[in-house]
Amino acid sequence: MTDLSQYPEELHEILEIINESSTSERHELLLDYSDRFQGVPEHIATRPYPESHRVVECESDVYVFTEKADNGGINFYIAVENPQGVSSRALSAILSESFNGASLETIERIPETLVFELFGRNVSMGKGAGMMGIIRLLKHFARQTYQGDK
Amino acid sequence: MSTQNYARPEALVSTDWVAEHLNDPDVRIVESNEDPLLYSSGHIPGAVQIDWVSDLNDAVRRDYLSKEQFEELMSRNGISNDTFVVFYGDKNNWWATYAFWVFQLFGHTKAAVMNGGRKKWELEGRELTREVPSYPRTEYKAQARTDYKVRAFRDQVLAHVNSHGALIDVRSPGEFRGELLHMPDYPQEGSLRGGHIPGAKNIPWSKAANDDGTFKSLEELRALYEQENGFSPDQDIITYCRIGERSSHTWFVLTYLLGYNNVRNYDGSWTEWGNLVGVPIEK
Known part of the structure; x- marks a missing residue:
């Protein structure tokens, strides 16, 4: 059983559900998130997305963008260009729904190992590293956005 | 084609x-x-x-x-x-x-x-469904697992190296040269040494595939493996990559599309060879 105290509050509910779910229920929940995935609005960026925003570890052709939120926190947007990148879309939707507008401090506390808590230990090392790269780049741009506003 | x-x-x-x-x-x-x-x-x-x-x-x-x-x-x-x-x-x-x-x-x-x-x-826009099918249970009877025909183990690979046998390393050129310990965009996977098994030729698996995921034509495959790299159907060939998944793609190409009879996949691949004590490595 995962010790949820290490995670930001925003993730507790979904991790509690996942911890109590069977594999098929977990997949169903993650697919729900994947279906709710929203890309990058045109006022943030348009295709072709800049290489500097690409998650190099991820084969799903993922790009991450951030902006300062009205509440002083950070908004972020994630593009998943590979149509077969279902898991990356699910992770991106979970991150967006849990953390959009969150403070830099909260975003910094998102653990990269969240990937394995969500997708299970059977996720391949390559797939896992790709999705951990999404979290890493999100933190990187969140820091840049925060520092740019200081 | x-x-x-x-x-x-x-x-x-x-x-x-x-x-x-x-x-x-x-x-x-x-x-x-x-x-x-x-x-x-x-x-x-x-x-x-x-x-x-x-x-x-x-x-x-x-x-x-x-x-x-x-x-x-x-x-x-x-x-x-x-x-x-x-x-x-x-x-x-x-x-x-x-x-x-x-x-x-x-x-x-x-x-x-x-x-x-x-x-x-x-x-091609063909139908996909989320409905998981269910089939009546069968009573499958398998034969004993027979590894020697299509699978190579490390000691066999070492003997193969010592007898100058044919090896195909299907990883990326950077991995083959020892500049990377994993394929581009993939993580470090625990190999302590970079490089390739001595005598191996580097033919990345992707050279056998078209953009739409299909296999290249017989003529293109012959040109790749035989004319460009000198392999022939009579050879005893071992393929490998990082954990044996990409090399199973090349094993399939050589065995079923080109009709080679003696191709084995070394699933230990670089995650085993790159960690073995005392085995030879080339860069």
């Missing part, structure tokens, strides 16, 4: 063929992917999923499933000894050819790969 003139065309079926056999009781369609959610997100109607980690590998040892575990896997998926199994999946059929290869350890020769895999099926 014809796909009908491959050496063993019975091991390859088209997306059209699969579409025409969706309800064929003698055919079982099997999806094998890297992405754990992909099958659940939609699959070919009637297809079952076989996962390379949880279904094909032993849960404790680094090895494949036992005869009894294989019988259970087949039986619970409604596959009988006479069922024609068709594999497809993501990543240009890496995991489909890997599963096909594992099936050959148990002699299930009534099997084929869908040319183009999941990518081509999707590109």
